Amino acid sequence: MLRKILSAAGFFFIYLIVILLATFYQKPIFLFLLMLLLLLPPASYLAVRYAVRHLQPEITTSLLFGKSGDKITVSFVLKNPTYLPLPDCMFHYTVSSPFYPNDEEYAVNCPVYAHDSFAFSIPLTFQRAACYQIRLTQISVWDYLHFFNFHKEDALQKELFIFPPENDSLQFSSAAFGEGFDEFEENGAKGNVSSNVTDIREYIPGDRLQKIHWKLSAKIHKLMVKENEQTSSHQFVLLPELYLPDPTLPVLEQILSNTLTMGRSLLADGITFFFWYYSITAQDFMQFYILNEDQLEEAFRSCFYETTYTENDLALTVLQKADMVHGSILHVTDKGVEDVIS
Secondary structure (H helix, E strand, O other): OHHHHHHHHHHHHHHHHHHHHHHHHOOHHHHHHHHHHHHHHHHHHHHHHHHHHOOEEEEEEOOOEEEOOOEEEEEEEEEEOOOOOEEEEEEEEEEEOOOOOOOOOEEEEEEEOOOEEEEEEEEEEOOOOEEEEEEEEEEEEEOOOOOOEEEEEEEEEEEEEEEOOOOOOOOOOHHHOOOOOHHHOOOOOOOOEEEEEEEEEEOOOOOOHHHEOHHHHHHHOOOEEEEEEEOOOOEEEEEEOOEOOOOOOOHHHHHHHHHHHHHHHHHHOOOOEEEEEEEOOOOEEEEEEEOOHHHHHHHHHHHOOOOOEOOOOHHHHHHHHHOOOOEEEEEEEOOEEEEEEO
16 A cells, blocks of 8 residues: 555656656646656556456476475466556465465565566475465556556466375384284275176286286276175274364374375285275265275375364274274274274
8 A cells, every 4th residue: 555655656756756847847848748647556556457367377396296295386476468568467376285274374475577477486395295285366567657557367276196205114014903803804905806707807907917807908908907705794994084083284294194005015915995984074984995006005005085073083983883894994093003803
């Protein structure tokens, strides 16, 4: 507001000087200057308003998927297809996550040349696993005389998925889980899969080579995988808690790290499993059947959009009360993985 007042005061001071000169000298040149000064504000308003309407903002990132600690470059690009330069533009943007909401707004001032584009880059390091949303909320532009401020509202957004590192200290043995419940055991290990083929689908990275239907793949020049009938009814449910008692503590990061490590260990042992998490927004469990690494990452990306909770072991408590699972619940907390027989 002060900037606007100072600009207006300066303009009217110049206008008064020209009036005095025109009155004293009575020359046509001063009358021409008076008319020009009167036309400048509406001309400045119309020109900048036109240019602002045609601005084309973009957000680009050096990576869409990364790991905790990765440095990712975020670039804001503003294209100006008109022949009117905009010397005073302001980007307003936010960086937040459903796990770690952030109301703070950042601003960067930049010039945009005529029929050109301007770009500036910000190196960001994300220390915690989450889906980070970079939003361009608004572009503010001053006219040439600094009388008028135009706002271009924009809901432009770019998402980055940051995955946790694996927990090397997490000990896993497939024989230790579901021990004593062999009659329920359901996995892809030898002896637990029927020879009956129930479906044939396209190969997904992570599928075991033993399941490839080589004759059909050679015929259609595309890798196809056989789906066999399971001979038992045991369910392995990987159940991470989206528990975050304090945003300053790395509790949730440790839970996600343990979950990713456990999921990859199960797949490495040929064990298919369910990935469940409790959504306090939906008041229900979100369920994924995991056959390979891609599906595990898809389940992670889904849970990144959820809201965390502060009640310890909430997901396990709700699941046990609902009596929805018969088998092994692999309950994941920041302390590790516990095999809970339901």
